[in-house]
Amino acid sequence: MSHLKIFFILWFIPVWVCANPSSWALGKYANSDSGHYENDVYQEKLLKIPAAQGLEVTLEGKIENCCQTLANENVAKCCQRLKNKRCCDFIIIRDESNQEHIFTGQIQEKFEVIGASIVVIFKSDNSTTDEGFRVSIAPRLIVDVFNDIKSQLLTVLDTILKQGTREIYAKLTEHLKQLETLNSKVKDSQQVEEVLKEVVNALITLGQIYQHSAEQREKIVNLYQEQLKIIKNLRIKTNYKIASIKKELIGYSVQLKKTQVKLSKMTVEVDKQEVQLSLDSYQKHVQMLNLQESVWQHFYELQTSLEIKLQEHLKKIEILLYFLKISGKIYIQAANVAMLRDMTVTAFDKLTDLTKLQKIVTDISRSEQEIQQDAERIKRANVYEVD
Amino acid sequence: MQKLPVAIFFFSFILTLSGVIYLMTKNNPAPDSVETPPVAESETAPQTTVTPPPPAAEPARYWSELTAELLKVETTQAQMLAVLLEKYAPPAEKLPKLLQIPTSTPIEVQQLVDEFSVVSTSWINVGQQIVELEQQRQKLIDVLTEKSRSQKDFSEVK
Numbered sequence: 001m002s003h004l005k006i007f008f009i010l011w012f013i014p015v016w017v018c019a020n021p022s023s024w025a026l027g028k029y030a031n032s033d034s035g036h037y038e039n040d041v042y043q044e045k046l047l048k049i050p051a052a053q054g055l056e057v058t059l060e061g062k063i064e065n066c067c068q069t070l071a072n073e074n075v076a077k078c079c080q081r082l083k084n085k086r087c088c089d090f091i092i093i094r095d096e097s098n099q100e101h102i103f104t105g106q107i108q109e110k111f112e113v114i115g116a117s118i119v120v121i122f123k124s125d126n127s128t129t130d131e132g133f134r135v136s137i138a139p140r141l142i143v144d145v146f147n148d149i150k151s152q153l154l155t156v157l158d159t160i161l162k163q164g165t166r167e168i169y170a171k172l173t174e175h176l177k178q179l180e181t182l183n184s185k186v187k188d189s190q191q192v193e194e195v196l197k198e199v200v201n202a203l204i205t206l207g208q209i210y211q212h213s214a215e216q217r218e219k220i221v222n223l224y225q226e227q228l229k230i231i232k233n234l235r236i237k238t239n240y241k242i243a244s245i246k247k248e249l250i251g252y253s254v255q256l257k258k259t260q261v262k263l264s265k266m267t268v269e270v271d272k273q274e275v276q277l278s279l280d281s282y283q284k285h286v287q288m289l290n291l292q293e294s295v296w297q298h299f300y301e302l303q304t305s306l307e308i309k310l311q312e313h314l315k316k317i318e319i320l321l322y323f324l325k326i327s328g329k330i331y332i333q334a335a336n337v338a339m340l341r342d343m344t345v346t347a348f349d350k351l352t353d354l355t356k357l358q359k360i361v362t363d364i365s366r367s368e369q370e371i372q373q374d375a376e377r378i379k380r381a382n383v384y385e386v387d
Numbered sequence: 388m389q390k391l392p393v394a395i396f397f398f399s400f401i402l403t404l405s406g407v408i409y410l411m412t413k414n415n416p417a418p419d420s421v422e423t424p425p426v427a428e429s430e431t432a433p434q435t436t437v438t439p440p441p442p443a444a445e446p447a448r449y450w451s452e453l454t455a456e457l458l459k460v461e462t463t464q465a466q467m468l469a470v471l472l473e474k475y476a477p478p479a480e481k482l483p484k485l486l487q488i489p490t491s492t493p494i495e496v497q498q499l500v501d502e503f504s505v506v507s508t509s510w511i512n513v514g515q516q517i518v519e520l521e522q523q524r525q526k527l528i529d530v531l532t533e534k535s536r537s538q539k540d541f542s543e544v545k
Binding site for chain 2: 161162163165166167168169170172173175176179180182183186187189192195196199202203206313317320345346348349351352354357358360361364365368369
């Protein structure tokens with residue numbers, strides 16, 4: 001009987017390993033005779049490392065680049081279109097949370113996915129082939145998965161809070177220097193003609209800076225949305241992790257109940273001891289999984305609240321840019337009126353509304369502070385605790 | 388004799404076909420036949436130019452830093468304009484003509500309001516008040532006209 005068991009295990013292991021490989025290659029990378037992959041290929045492969053919490057995917061190779069003719073198009077956008085295109089060679093890697101990564105052309109990628117398996121899809125059209133590719137997976141620990149999500153979140157937050165500010169800040173600083181010089185000049189001047197032209201020019205420059213800044217609105221909003229999309233994907237990853245912990249928890253809870261029932265029916269002391277050991281082990285597992293679920297759940301809630309705060313922050317920035325747009329117009333018009341009316345200064349009466357600006361500044365500063373507090377919580381978070 | 392038109396047809400067909408092929412190859416030359424222009428050899432030795440290092444880019448800032456800078460700009464500008472107005476603002480009677488034209492028709496006043504509304508919100512209020520006053524004045528004129536007419540009619544009847 002035991003021989004039969006050994007035979008079965010020896011037979012099963014290679015079959016199981018072959019059924020769940022951890023790498024796949026085509027063309028040159030699979031030592032093909034031609035050194036290229038074939039035309040008209042459509043293949044799907046499941047790569048799996050059982051019980052892995054996360055995977056590190058490595059992809060290298062060269063396949064026909066479908067995006068090379070579209071020089072002006074964003075590669076990511078082009079890749080999104082590839083799935084619907086017939087005349088194309090591309091690789092899709094789909095993880096267990098159904099997130100897809102699409103590749104074409106020269107590829108040298110390393111990235112992490114959640115779960116124990118990925119599906120790799122390769123499609124080539126009826127013309128032009130290339131060297132081929134190799135994709136391989138390696139297991140990642142739960143701590144790595146957590147830290148990876150954490151570090152990505154922090155990077156996104158830093159990027160998002162500084163999005164589009166570089167140029168505007170530089171221009172404002174430069175203008176402030178000029179204004180300070182001009183301010184002293186105005187105080188010392190004796191004749192209105194001496195300084196009025198310079199004041200008018202300064203007003204026009206500031207109006208132009210404001211209008212140019214306001215024109216960046218669409219770009220800033222788009223970049224913001226891209227970063228928010230990354231957060232959304234991280235949230236999906238976190239949610240997937242919670243679901244897998246729950247699944248595991250259900251499994252162990254069932255085992256725990258069965259073992260408890262079994263133990264209650266047992267009479268022989270030695271057998272009871274053995275089952276008691278299993279019971280203790282299941283109880284510890286359930287306890288640990290409950291703790292893990294709570295930590296990941298907190299982490300998920302933190303990300304959700306952060307996403308809402310960032311969306312509100314974006315609205316405040318949009319208000320600021322709108323304020324700049326209107327103020328820019330007013331300044332340029334006031335400067336024009338001042339020039340047309342033989343340089344009278346009346347056009348400058350009540351021109352600046354500092355109260356409104358002060359409110360916008362306070363709002364932005366407050367919401368940024370709240371987001372940074374959340375960022376601090378993320379920094380402190382670890383796989384055992386999220387405050 | 389009958390073979391002659393056929394021969395002419397074939398001859399012209401081949402001529403047209405070769406013409407078409409010539410035009411096609413002229414517009415889209417085969418990759419092998421692409422001629423690359425010769426690279427001109429420089430007559431003098433290449434000069435080594437030292438390019439200055441690019442200026443360090445201004446780092447991206449938090450929006451709160453940007454708005455603080457913006458507030459500084461606006462405050463400085465407001466102070467400067469306040470000094471300018473205090474020193475050189477004309478007396479009240481020299482203020483814009485807008486304030487001195489109560490006899491204008493409402494349309495003209497509205498045009499002026501439109502023109503100046505972009506300059507200052509306070510002027511918009513003044514302009515609107517003028518429009519309202521003008522409308523009230525017009526109503527008053529109508530009422531008075533009506534009253535005088537009815538008085539005239541009354542005196543005539545009398």
